[in-house]
Amino acid sequence: MKKALILKLLPIVAVLLMMAAPLSAGPIQKQLVEESTLEQVLKRGVLRVGMDTFVPWAMRDKTGQLIGFEIDVATRLAADMGVKVEFIPTKWSGIIPALLTGKFDVIIGGMGIVPSRNLKVNFSQPYDFSGMSLVANKKLAAGFKTLEDFNKPDVVLAVKLGSTSVMAAKKYMPKATLRQFDGEAQIYQEVINGKAHAAVASAPTPAFQAIDHPDTLFLPFKDTFTKEPIGFAVRKGDPDTLNFFNNWIQYVNAEGWLAERKAYWFMTQDWKDRLQ
Numbered sequence: 001m002k003k004a005l006i007l008k009l010l011p012i013v014a015v016l017l018m019m020a021a022p023l024s025a026g027p028i029q030k031q032l033v034e035e036s037t038l039e040q041v042l043k044r045g046v047l048r049v050g051m052d053t054f055v056p057w058a059m060r061d062k063t064g065q066l067i068g069f070e071i072d073v074a075t076r077l078a079a080d081m082g083v084k085v086e087f088i089p090t091k092w093s094g095i096i097p098a099l100l101t102g103k104f105d106v107i108i109g110g111m112g113i114v115p116s117r118n119l120k121v122n123f124s125q126p127y128d129f130s131g132m133s134l135v136a137n138k139k140l141a142a143g144f145k146t147l148e149d150f151n152k153p154d155v156v157l158a159v160k161l162g163s164t165s166v167m168a169a170k171k172y173m174p175k176a177t178l179r180q181f182d183g184e185a186q187i188y189q190e191v192i193n194g195k196a197h198a199a200v201a202s203a204p205t206p207a208f209q210a211i212d213h214p215d216t217l218f219l220p221f222k223d224t225f226t227k228e229p230i231g232f233a234v235r236k237g238d239p240d241t242l243n244f245f246n247n248w249i250q251y252v253n254a255e256g257w258l259a260e261r262k263a264y265w266f267m268t269q270d271w272k273d274r275l276q
Helices: 002-035 037-044 069-081 092-100 164-172 184-192 205-212 239-255 257-267
Strands: 046-051 084-089 128-130 132-137 156-160 177-181 198-202 228-230
Touching (some): 037 239, 069 084, 069 239, 164 198, 177 184
Parallel strands (some): 046 084, 156 198
Antiparallel strands (some): 132 198
16 A cells, blocks of 8 residues: 555656756856856956967067967957956966966966876867977987987987977987976077977977077978867866857857967967067
8 A cells, every 4th residue: 555655656756856956956057157267257357367488379579568379369268258368477387286276267378188187177179289399409410300310318308397298209209318497498598509409399489499590400300290289278167168168269260360360470470570
């Protein structure tokens, strides 16, 4: 008898639970929306962007203002959100921890999407693709033409600490000796001074360095030896912010704006006279 009664009540209980679910989901959903980075940015009226300086992604001009591909991207993003943009320069080696502690809202700084980083942060869809290149000292690396030529214990490679150039160098030239530096300018200076055979970094900067220092530097090969998707990095657990960034990337990509800005900063040096 009791079993029959329970069986009759089960459908009623199920209906009541289904009716109660939206009531409980409402406040939770509202709280999640209010706590999202997107809503916080809109309320604050400022998008805080974490980045580091490296040519031609982000650089200082003669007045000390930031210019570059990433600067254009972040500035346009903020404008489309109807807020101001604040750039927070941060050493690359500590940029992800700084994001996680809330120092800024998003990393827009040519960050390659790699599994080890994705364990700590969420990435937007790619808004660009980059690749590693190499520029070498003419005397120390005379006759070097392939990656294998640099894959020797007595070869010194200068790389930027915390960047994907470290991973690329270890993967493709594991026998070489790595010297890691906080700033990108330091890795090229190391090669120019004859203290390293070559510098490994994202294209097209190595090529620009070879043009700027033709008596000292050269490109052993012109093509990049990796291909990396580049994305915005945000803190985990924030689908609303990630959704907006993904849709914004699709919009400006379809518009042709991303390709136009990429061509200006990567295919020309029309901006070079603006630098410090």
